[in-house]
Amino acid sequence: MRRAHVRQGDVVLITAATSGVGLLGIQIAHILGAGRVIATTRRAARRGLLERADADHVIVTDEEDMAARALELPAVSVPARTPHPFPCPRLRRRRRALRRQ
Numbered sequence: 001m002r003r004a005h006v007r008q009g010d011v012v013l014i015t016a017a018t019s020g021v022g023l024l025g026i027q028i029a030h031i032l033g034a035g036r037v038i039a040t041t042r043r044a045a046r047r048g049l050l051e052r053a054d055a056d057h058v059i060v061t062d063e064e065d066m067a068a069r070a071l072e073l074p075a076v077s078v079p080a081r082t083p084h085p086f087p088c089p090r091l092r093r094r095r096r097a098l099r100r101q
Contacts, residue, residue: 006029006034008032008033009035012036016040026053026055038070041058041059042060043060044062
């Protein structure tokens with residue numbers, strides 16, 4: 001989260017949030033003052049886990065388009081930060097897609 005420079009009121013998108021690092025990331029984002037934490041998972045069965053971890057919004061990527069769903073959320077235009085401990089090309093493409101919309 002320090003690498004992403006999360007500040008008070010930021011919107012944070014955490015992909016693969018059901019991993020141990022992702023679940024911890026949700027908690028840390030809130031501690032650092034994030035305004036909203038959006039968490040993603042591939043399976044609907046894991047939605048409850050993310051809700052119990054205090055994610056403000058959960059996006060199930062096997063069922064819905066992440067970029068479109070993030071833009072539908074109230075008071076959210078484009079997530080300001082997309083921290084992930086292992087940056088990869090797929091995540092960069094998703095972030096660019098969110099920024100374009």
